[in-house]
Amino acid sequence: xxxxxxRIIRSGWINFKRQGGLTVATIFIxxxxxxxxxxxxxxxxxxxxxxxxxEEKVDISVYFKKEIGEEEILKIKDEIAQIPEVKGxxxxxxxxxxxxxxxRHPELIESIKETEGVLKIASLNIRAGQASxxxxxxxxxxxxxFKDLIAKxxxxxxxxxxxKIFSITKTVSQVGISLSIILALVAILISxxxxxxxxxxxxxxxxxxxxxxxxxxxxxxxxxxxxIISGFFALILTLLIFTLTLxxxxxxxxxxxxxxxxxxxxxxxxxxxxxxxxITGVVLIGISEIVAIRxxxxx
Amino acid sequence: MIRFQNVTKTYSPSTEALxxxxxxxxxxxxxxxxxxxxxxxxxxxxxxxxxxxxxxxxIFFDSQELSKIKKSKLPNFRRRIGAVFQDYxxxxxxxxxxNIAYALEVIGATDFQISRxxxxxxxxxxxADKACNFPVELSGGERQRLAIARALVHRPEVILADxxxxxxxxxHTSDIIQLLLRINELGTTIILATHNKEIINxxxxxxxxxxxxxxxxxxxxxxxxx
Numbered sequence: 001x002x003x004x005x006x007r008i009i010r011s012g013w014i015n016f017k018r019q020g021g022l023t024v025a026t027i028f029i030x031x032x033x034x035x036x037x038x039x040x041x042x043x044x045x046x047x048x049x050x051x052x053x054x055e056e057k058v059d060i061s062v063y064f065k066k067e068i069g070e071e072e073i074l075k076i077k078d079e080i081a082q083i084p085e086v087k088g089x090x091x092x093x094x095x096x097x098x099x100x101x102x103x104r105h106p107e108l109i110e111s112i113k114e115t116e117g118v119l120k121i122a123s124l125n126i127r128a129g130q131a132s133x134x135x136x137x138x139x140x141x142x143x144x145x146f147k148d149l150i151a152k153x154x155x156x157x158x159x160x161x162x163x164k165i166f167s168i169t170k171t172v173s174q175v176g177i178s179l180s181i182i183l184a185l186v187a188i189l190i191s192x193x194x195x196x197x198x199x200x201x202x203x204x205x206x207x208x209x210x211x212x213x214x215x216x217x218x219x220x221x222x223x224x225x226x227x228i229i230s231g232f233f234a235l236i237l238t239l240l241i242f243t244l245t246l247x248x249x250x251x252x253x254x255x256x257x258x259x260x261x262x263x264x265x266x267x268x269x270x271x272x273x274x275x276x277x278x279i280t281g282v283v284l285i286g287i288s289e290i291v292a293i294r295x296x297x298x299x
Numbered sequence: 300m301i302r303f304q305n306v307t308k309t310y311s312p313s314t315e316a317l318x319x320x321x322x323x324x325x326x327x328x329x330x331x332x333x334x335x336x337x338x339x340x341x342x343x344x345x346x347x348x349x350x351x352x353x354x355x356x357x358i359f360f361d362s363q364e365l366s367k368i369k370k371s372k373l374p375n376f377r378r379r380i381g382a383v384f385q386d387y388x389x390x391x392x393x394x395x396x397x398n399i400a401y402a403l404e405v406i407g408a409t410d411f412q413i414s415r416x417x418x419x420x421x422x423x424x425x426x427a428d429k430a431c432n433f434p435v436e437l438s439g440g441e442r443q444r445l446a447i448a449r450a451l452v453h454r455p456e457v458i459l460a461d462x463x464x465x466x467x468x469x470x471h472t473s474d475i476i477q478l479l480l481r482i483n484e485l486g487t488t489i490i491l492a493t494h495n496k497e498i499i500n501x502x503x504x505x506x507x508x509x510x511x512x513x514x515x516x517x518x519x520x521x522x523x524x525x
Contacts, residue, residue: 205391211350212382213405
C-alpha cells in the first residue's frame with residue numbers, strides 16, 4: 001500500500017516534470033480560473049462597500065414646527081429609533097442645519113442674517129435598511145402621537161430618488177451575482193476541458209498501462225498527483241500575482257475611494273482568500289479528474 | 300494451459316473475425332499463429348488479453364474462463380501474461396529502465412527486486428547501455444527488444460507476441476526471434492502471431508494457420524503454407 005502510494009506520487013511528479021508544454025498550459029489555465037474566482041470575491045466586497053456607502057447617503061428628514069424645542073425633538077428621536085425598520089436617526093440642530101445650508105448655498109448668507117432667530121430648520125435624519133421601509137416609516141410618522149409637532153416629512157419629495165438609488169443597487173447586485181455565476185461556470189468548464197484534453201492525449205499510454213496489468217489506481221493516481229502539483233504551483237503563482245498587483249494598485253484605488261483599503265482587506269482576509277483558492281483548485285481538479293478519468297479511462 | 304473452445308468473434312453481422320476456433324496450447328510450448336492480414340491473428344491475441352470478449356464459445360487459461368473474470372480482477376490476470384506488439388507500445392515518457400521497472404511496480408515488487416531484475420533483463424536483451432534513453436531515442440530493433448524485456452521481466456507464464464518483427468529489418472528480426480526462443484527454453488510459453496514466412500519455416504515449431512477467421516491447419520512442426 002505504502003510502496004504503491006510512493007510510486008504513484010513519484011510517477012505523478014515525473015509526468016509533471018517531463019510534460020513541460022502541457023504542464024505550463026494547465027498551470028496557466030488554472031491561474032486564470034483561480035484568479036477569476038479570487039477577483040469575484042474581491043469584486044463582491046468592493047461592490048458591497050460601494051453599495052453600502054451609497055445607501056448611507058439616502059435618508060428622509062423630519063422637520064418640526066417653529067415652537068418645538070430641542071428637548072422635545074430628542075425625545076421624538078428616541079421614539080423613532082425604536083421602530084424596527086429604522087437603521088439610524090441623526091439629530092441635526094438648527095445651527096448645524098444652517099451651517100450646512102450655507103456651505104451649499106453661500107449666496108443665501110444675507111437672507112439668513114435677515115431672518116436670524118426666526119429660521120428653524122432643525123431636523124431628524126432617518127435612515128432605513130431598504131427603500132420599501134421608508135414608506136412604512138413615513139406612514140408611522142403620519143399617524144404617530146407626535147404628528148402634530150411635525151411640520152414636514154420630505155419622503156414624498158425624495159421618494160423617486162430613493163427608489164431609483166435602491167433599484168440601481170439591487171440591479172448592480174443581481175448583475176454582479178449573475179456575472180459571477182457565469183464567469184465561475186466558464187472558468188470551471190475551461191479547466192475541466194484542460195484536464196480532459198490532458199487525459200485524452202494520454203489515452204494510448206493508458207491502454208499500454210492496462211495491458212501491462214496496472215490496477216485502476218495505479219493508472220489514475222499519477223494523473224491526480226500531476227493535477228494536484230499543477231494546482232499547487234498555480235496557487236502560488238496566483239497569490240504572488242494578487243499580492244503584487246494589489247500592493248501597487250491599492251494607493252490608486254484609495255485615491256478613488258478613500259475609505260477602501262483593498263490591500264489591507266486582502267492581507268486581512270488572506271486565509272479566507274487562500275481557502276477559497278484551495279477549494280477552487282481542489283474542487284476543479286477533483287471534479288475534472290474524476291469526470292475525465294471516468295470517461296476516458298474505461299479500465 | 301490455454302484452451303479455445305468453439306470461439307467466434309463477430310464485430311458486426313458482416314465482419315466475422317473468428318469462426319468456431321478451437322485449439323489448445325500446452326505449458327512451455329512455442330506456438331506460431333500464421334495468416335494473412337485480416338485472418339484474425341490479432342483478434343485471437345486480444346481475446347487472450349481480455350481486450351475483447353468472444354461472441355460465442357469459451358476461452359480457458361488453466362481452469363479459469365476468461366469471459367468470467369471480473370473487471371476488478373483483470374489487472375491481476377494480465378500480470379500472468381507478457382505482451383509484445385508490432386508498434387512496441389512503450390511508455391513514451393519513461394526511460395528504458397523505467398519502462399521495464401513499470402511492469403514490476405504494478406505487481407508490487409520491492410525496490411530491491413526492481414534494482415536487481417531490471418539491469419539483468421536489460422543485459423539479456425542487450426540494452427544495458429541504453430537504460431537512461433527514452434523510447435524515441437532508440438532504433439526499431441532496440442525498441443522491440445525493450446518491449447520484450449518489459450514483457451518478460453515479471454516472469455509471466457505466457458508471452459504473446461503480435462507481429463513483433465513487423466517493423467524490423469532481417470537482421471533485427473532474427474535477433475528478436477532468437478530472444479523469444481531463449482525465453483521459451485527458460486520455461487515460458489510463447490504464442491507468436493506473424494505473417495513472416497521465413498521465420499516460421501526456420502523455427503520448426505507448432506504452427507496454427509488461420510484463414511478468414513477459421514483454423515485451416517494445426518501442425519506440430521509446421522511450415523508456412525497459405
